[in-house]
Amino acid sequence: MPLAISILDQSIAAAGRPQGQAIRDTIALAQHCERLGYARFWVSEHHNHPTIVGAAPEILIAAIAATTSRIRVGSAGVMLPHYSAYKVAEQFRVLDAIAPGRIDLGLGRAPGSDGRTAFALHPLANERPDQFPSDVRDLQLWLAGEPLPEGHPFRTVHAYPQGDTVPEMWILGSSDFGARVAAHFGLPYSFAWFFTDGQGGQQALDLYRAGYQPSPRHPEPKAGICVWALAADTEEEAQHYFTSRAKWRLFRDRGIYGPLEAPEEAAAYPFGDAEKARIAEMRRNAFVGTGPVVAQRIRDLARRLDLQELAIVTWAHEEQVRHRSYELLARELLPQL
Template sequence: MALLSVLDLSPVTGDATQAQAVRESIEVAKAAERCGYHRFWVAEHHNIGGLGSPAPEILIAALTQATSRIRLGSGGVMLVNYSPLKVAEVFMELEALAPGRIDLGVGRALGTDPRTAGALRSSGSEAFEHYFALLAAWLLDATGKAPIGPEHPAHDIRANPSGPSHPQLFMLCSSAESAAWAGASGVGMVFAEFIARADGGPAVAAYRAAFRPGPFLDAPWAGVATAALAADTAEEARRLDAPRRASQLATSMGRRQRFRTVEAAEAFLAEHAGSPALAAIEARSLAGAPGFVRARLEEKAAQTGADEVFVMATGPSLATRIRSLELIKG
């Protein structure tokens, strides 16, 4: 069985506030560590009412003090929104707080709409490759693994704090093309199935075919991230999964909508029963009794060739999210 990890988006559930959603992510991380998950990653989203955390680096800092063993990381930092030097410094400081436990997953997307990206002073996706090269150079320089030489445009600029180790570097992908780029860059890759609405197998294959060893990795490492929910019975799992399916359906119809109750979500799904968009969502949903969900995750790892499967912690409340992770891990 591939390693199991957790991706948490700090979802705003029920009548909770976004501030409460951020605090709840800390409780989910502590539960993930108790259950024996390998990593706990948090995401970056801006100007989305149903998600609470725009700053994964701050949440990770808090998590370094709330956990002691589980690896912690970003899934991910939207690199073009920021200075690569600042990202390198932030994550070297996180590595100093929790040596050997920090992952830096970066994405080329904006994590928001174009107007909000403008407010963030984002450089746009076209800057990603340049930013990524600078970020990698500063991380390697900070550990002395590959010092920046006098011919480099960033010579004499250091990412502090320096240290004996740097975060593991990953690229978040939603296409085979971006996965191949991650492989050629010699870093880890995680394919977001829940964003791409597609199976991760082709992307993992493209990544492995393109992989070139480098200072970050000697051999390819690929993960896939998918939404999954387990409950004591299949019927209860499907009921608890209704808000996620309903929200996804609303998004496919061009509007963001948060469903505060299971009942409201079920009513929305019933209203659109038979729609092709809902049928596609249902076909990709993974919710059920513990044995069923574990078996499906094992199949996913085998079919895609992934080294690790990230379970997106879903559910209509903190208690159901934690219970789902407990049941999945077994």
């Protein structure tokens, strides 16, 4: 089967623009990517983060689902330890009623924030991650309208509205743990390749496939990853636009976060020799360049990892740069075009 290509968007705050614009840009980008033919459009969850301002994926999904008609829409992901599994089930049953058969529920175990913020979200922040497997089980049953295990204290509680379709659950992760949970429950799994620069990705995918227990909806494992990529009409343009991301990562490694700067502003910073060397390394390793070059690197990686799905996340200070990048990659990667 052809490789399914999707989008992850993180609602990045851009220097010089109000943060609310990042949310509106996400909705507009989803509509653009639907027209281009991408399979899924996922949004992330982060908290207390001055760069990644998408804090409520369930709300963004509703807005996107209501203004699109074909593309699948979902979370990448809902950080389940912050919430009641039952409440998440209700939210995604409502989302499925808005866009029947088009909703994905990607789940993560990481806090998506710092420790203090995790406690602000849930007073039992330290204990909740240990309940992740049982919460996944309960959530899966509530979404499908199936009874919880015998003796469960909430066995008679149901998540409404029920319907003929059920959101597709994914487990997301950047370590072995999520891979094992996905394999145990027979769920699709996506590794955050962009988050670790691929470190641990092959091992996690191997563990997932080796331990996979077939489920009625997914008799075979469904493996995916998410990569960071940026395409432009020329190599020079692509590298120019990438400067914003490169400087942001350099400062992130020092614990400094802020809105994404324009590439001209980022390039004007007086980098030292060590910083220049680090940026040069980033440029060598990043999926950045013309559409054909970046697409070929994506295809090569997908073949090497034997993937069924791949999502792309792109940061750029100007929205038209991101729109153009997804257009160029769609030409190369989406067979219907």
